Amino acid sequence: MDLDSLRAASPGIVVDTTDEALEAARADKSGHRATGRPIAVVRATEVEHVQAAMRWASEHGVPVVPRGAGTGLAGGANTGEGELSIDVSGMRRILEVSAADQLAVVEPGILNADLNAALEEHGMWWAPDPASRAISTVGGNIATNAGGLLCAKYGVTREAVLALGVVLASGERIDVGHRTVKGVTGLDLAALMIGSEGTLGIIVEATLRLRPAVPGGVWTIGAFFDDEVAAAAACAAITAAHIRPAIMELVGTVSVRMLSAYTGRPMQGAFVLLQLDDVGAEAIARDALAIVEAHGGDAELTDDVERSAMLVEVRRQVHFALDSFGTVLVEDVSVPRTRMPEMFALCADVADRYGVTVATSAHAGDGNLHPTFVFDEDEPTDAVWAAADEIFQGALAMGGTLTGEHGVGVLKRRWLGLELGDTQLRLQREIKAVFDPAGILNPGKVFEG
Amino acid sequence: MDLDSLRAASPGIVVDTTDEALEAARADKSGHRATGRPIAVVRATEVEHVQAAMRWASEHGVPVVPRGAGTGLAGGANTGEGELSIDVSGMRRILEVSAADQLAVVEPGILNADLNAALEEHGMWWAPDPASRAISTVGGNIATNAGGLLCAKYGVTREAVLALGVVLASGERIDVGHRTVKGVTGLDLAALMIGSEGTLGIIVEATLRLRPAVPGGVWTIGAFFDDEVAAAAACAAITAAHIRPAIMELVGTVSVRMLSAYTGRPMQGAFVLLQLDDVGAEAIARDALAIVEAHGGDAELTDDVERSAMLVEVRRQVHFALDSFGTVLVEDVSVPRTRMPEMFALCADVADRYGVTVATSAHAGDGNLHPTFVFDEDEPTDAVWAAADEIFQGALAMGGTLTGEHGVGVLKRRWLGLELGDTQLRLQREIKAVFDPAGILNPGKVFEG
Structure with a gap:
């Protein structure tokens, strides 16, 4: 490939072909990596670098994969054989x-x-x-x-x-x-x-x-429940009381167990994290606390900044805890809020039947669940994907969606038609073709090639 | 046109060809009407009626104009010669x-x-x-x-x-x-x-x-200022104080004058309407009142439901007041909040230079202004459109947009390219063609034919 003309395409453009760069561009944080290696990584620091690289790619018919920090969870930025990675992480002004x-x-x-x-x-x-x-x-x-x-x-x-x-x-x-x-x-x-x-x-x-900036104090509640059903019922009751927490997270029992082992701190059951902000937060937080306790939650309420940060950290550490137990595949289904208990139950049932580990957390305020498969790197993933398939189908049957916030990338594209239907999928492909008639913009992502 | 096959296309479909129906379908509330009359009005009461009518229209190559209550202000639902109106106002479950x-x-x-x-x-x-x-x-x-x-x-x-x-x-x-x-x-x-x-x-x-439902009381402020500059400064200060009113409206001096004549109630200057809701509304409303008064506003604050409704009514009556003085053309530019005083000044200047009446109100919380031209029905509209053109160009130059909330319809389509640029306009047309390859969906609206 004529990389010299790419290097000459714009003043200051950096075209990186080191082993390290090419290898890094193959993967994001999904645990998946592209087949083969990209031809180069363009490190753009100006809009003109991106434009020059795209002009060059168009001329040479080279597929392009845009990339930021590479923290995606669906393989959307993974760049493989014959592709050019355009890295905009240096454009940060x-x-x-x-x-x-x-x-x-x-x-x-x-x-x-x-x-x-x-x-x-x-x-x-x-x-x-x-x-x-x-x-x-x-x-x-x-x-x-x-x-x-x-x-x-x-x-x-x-x-x-x-x-x-x-x-x-x-x-x-x-x-x-x-x-x-x-x-x-x-x-x-x-x-x-x-x-x-x-x-x-x-x-x-x-x-x-x-x-x-949101006025008023920030009040945080951390609560442990016997199981996800009780925890989800408490979350539903908070929504029903018309309380709008800034944060309402539900960490399932399997995740809590792993978290406990990872942190060395004894914890069990299902964990609910609530954060109330804005004017009147204290009174609303006390109402929320009463609801949590009425649903059997073993709860603490605090407005201490450090203690609050610690409780939030419990939730933020889930991913790292799971990661410490093996390879993780983070799923991202979303269901109407009322179907959350059903979805937790389905995840547990599926895990049982396929003999796989599924640790689930949820953004309980909006019904977005992350059933996370944890397995050995060498283990064949057939059972994992068969289990994931049942979870996807279940989410759709509940009026939900394959992906609430991570995107389709490469990992979920084969289920795309199932959610969108043939006609909508065709329209989406045609819209893509309007923007990208030659099919060089992140080909094979979202839409199957 | 073969209307019998349309009548037979779906059980219960009503195909109205009365003079009254055809005449009504020509216009919305913009003051403009289509040239000629539609061939019929389909009164859909079921999804299947809409589907049957669209299948029929596709087969016969008949352009279709969807219609609700016909309250649009840009001519988007106006249906003319050779076109079929599909009225879904009967689908109201x-x-x-x-x-x-x-x-x-x-x-x-x-x-x-x-x-x-x-x-x-x-x-x-x-x-x-x-x-x-x-x-x-x-x-x-x-x-x-x-x-x-x-x-x-x-x-x-x-x-x-x-x-x-x-x-x-x-x-x-x-x-x-x-x-x-x-x-x-x-x-x-x-x-x-x-x-x-x-x-x-x-x-x-x-x-x-x-x-x-939003908890807490609702507090309303009505305030008169010497002019729009003072009123806009008060609104900007409220935003700068991080107060988020549910409603923040600014009625310009020309509109207030007409409103005064229309209602017979003495009023002058520029009027600002504020409504604060949610937890803590009273304290926040008092802060807002202090800001309003510090900016020279002659203000009242109330949480009385009836009095509150009366103050809101002042704003809601503006359109009817203007309407009573002649034919109105309601424009709808939006600018970044900080440019509002400039836009009020531009409207006044343009009105002066073209010898036209422009009465302006604004959704001051979001920078959306409605410069409204008021003229005699028989008057030629050349000066009105020349003045409107200057206002549009001015809005774009301030980083704003042609239309904040009314849409493009037929009235603003000739300025579309000016705002979008050629490349984006081409992409938009191609997306339209993906959905509507034969060009029968509301042709000539938004995009020029």
């Missing part, structure tokens, strides 16, 4: 913050946590809060329409993005969306781009909708 | 309300106000709140991604819709979106459909995201 207009303009490579640290002095924050916030980029967050802990109260990523700069397959840049809160001129291509996993274009700039 | 899952499934023809009246007994509400709520449909609201008074705090319509049933040009039905709060399987066709003004398909069912 904050171009503008306007507290008065409650917006920020940023490059895609900035880390979620770094952005919020920088916004603090403006008295503002950006709500999307994936569990990976310390290591994941804003661009990746947008490309997958990622969620996180705060969605039930503060919305999904799509609701926190006003406009996007996007480099198309041709290398042209378009700007979609609006700098304003409202705007309905033409079709909503910004919303279409959000969650499109690099199949329509490469996000090179984002105008984000900020929120003012 | 609530199919499901789940307070536990915080959703409702409805047919498109239900009126916004009727829906909220029905949700009250469930302790829930649906946030989109167009000024026309008493007479406009939920389907029309979604088809235009309409806004209303509550957007700054409670979001735009797109954020309040989970899933849609859509009849395609072929007559096939697809279901897009999710019953769950989160869901990222494939491209977000629900978001693409919202605000597409009938150019991609006909919405026949909507799964709406409900909110629990």
